[in-house]
Amino acid sequence: MQRRLADVLHHRSAGLEKGDPVSLPLTSSTSFHLPEVQGAPYIYARNGQPTWSAVEAQLALLEDAEVVGFPSGMGAISAALFASLKTGDRVILPSDGYYVTRVLSEGFLAPLGVDVVQIPTLDYATADFTGAAVVYLETPSNPGLDVVDIADVCARAHAAGAIVIVDNTTMTPLMQRPLDLGADLVVAADTKAPAGHSDALFGHVAGRDAARMARVRDWRRLSGAVPGSMEAWLLHRGLETLDVRLERMCASAGVIAARLAEHDAVRALRYPGLPDDPAHALSKRQMQGFGFLIGVTLENATVAERFLERCPYLVRSTSFGGTHSAGERRARWGDAVPEGFLRLSIGVEPVEALWDAMAEALR
Structure with missing residues (x-):
């Protein structure tokens, strides 16, 4: 991972020619010069464009996998x-x-005939997955x-x-590597810690x-769920300081x-890094760090x-992973937590x- 972190900082410089800008330029063009289709690296911005390519390359280095960027984690x-x-899948x-x-x-999968089981x-840890087409998990849960044993x-x-x-939103690929543990796809909201400054929506799928x-x-291209170039540029910059x-x-x-x-004043507390937390032993085996989220009741x-x-010094906001500390009472959104629970x-x-x-x- 140390080598990958260094590569993230220098992957652009490897292809620079004399006089090129060291910092990534922001490409906002939706169309590209196309006298002929053959051999064109970019055709139309819904298919791809240089700023996306740069940030997807960074994320691919961290994930050690192919990455497709999206306009948000969702x-x-x-x-x-x-x-x-x-239709018919579970x-x-x-x-x-x-x-x-x-x-x-x-709201959308079930009406199309997908059996949604929660x-x-x-x-x-003990569930029977017989008959399922997709097992979707979130660990640590938000x-x-x-914490779930991903490999198991x-x-x-x-x-x-x-x-x-x-x-893998709560951990990022720096602290947890689901693909290495057997996952087929990883999803993440890079809006959180990777971008890190609460000013850019972005997400990715890795596999x-x-x-x-x-x-x-193909889903991205056909649905039109494409990220903005400014957001991609902000994430590119944010990834350079994610480690520190x-x-x-x-x-x-x-x-x-x-x-x-x-x-x-605290009735209950959850943080995987505490030795008496029920997730501590598994977290030590599975994660490279215990994260920056605390659950306090x-x-x-x-x-x-x-x-x-x-x-x-606690911003009252509904996101996490920014440079500022933040807190939110999650029961107001209907989460199954006590009324006094704070993330x-x-x-x-x-x-x-x-x-x-x-x-x-x-006090």
């Missing part, structure tokens, strides 16, 4: 599901994972931070004749089966989680909202300043 998830399922989804994936499946994340699920799903799609990825690419941002964010999350776990909704309101996304603030502000807000 764009990537939609493509992976619609490219993999047909898909297994986490009932406690990202809620929009469930809404998409119930089970809790922890039940994947927002509960339960992949082995059992493949034995049952299913393919496995893993949502190592050429035919399967060709279907994903994650190092700071995860280190701070470990400190904050340990202190919150000892605080009298306070007494009730009123106490939780007051804490967010009083803490100046905290730890950013790059100096950790002692962040903790002092949080401790004061908890």
Whole structure:
């Protein structure tokens, strides 16, 4: 991985000619000079364009796989599901994972004749995948931070004749590598930590089966679910600092989680990096780091909202993975969590300043 991280910073420079810009130019053109079709690298921007190609090359280095970019994480998830399922198929989804994936499946896949089965994340360990065409999992789950043994699920799903799609948004390919553990496709919202500055929507699908990825690419071309060039350019820039941002964010999350776990105001806490967390042992085997998300439960909704309101270093927003720390009470979206449950996304603030502000807000 260290070599791949270095390659991400220098993959553009390998092809530079004298006088070329070192920084990636932003190409916004929708059409390209086309005196003849044969041999043209770009034809029309819905099919592909140079800024996408550059960021897809970066992501491909990190995933060690073919990558197709999309305008959002949900764009990537939609493509992976619609490219993999047909009428009469069964898909297994986490009932406690990202809620929009469930809404998409119930609202659009089910009416097309796909059997949508939902089970809790922890039940994947013993679930019977017989009859499933796709087993879709999210680990750590969002927002509960339960962890699934990816290799075990992949082995059992493949034995049952299913393919496995893993949502790796919370970890990124730097901290968890589902394709290496047997997954067929990885989906991720690069809007989060990879872009890292809360200013660009982007997502990707990664895979190592050429035919399967060709279907994903065809879905993008035919559906028109294509990313914007500006968003691709922002992600390209963000990926260059992902490693150093994650190092700071995860280190701070470990400190904050340990202190919150000892605080009298905290009723329950989830962070895979804590030795007494139920996911700790599996996380150590499966992940290269424990992430920057913390699940903390306070007494009730009123106490939780007051804490967010009083803490100046927690942005009250519904996303995560940015340079700023953020917090949200997830029950307001209907997630199956206690009313006082907060998802905290730890950013790059100096950790002692962040903790002092949080401790004061908890008083």
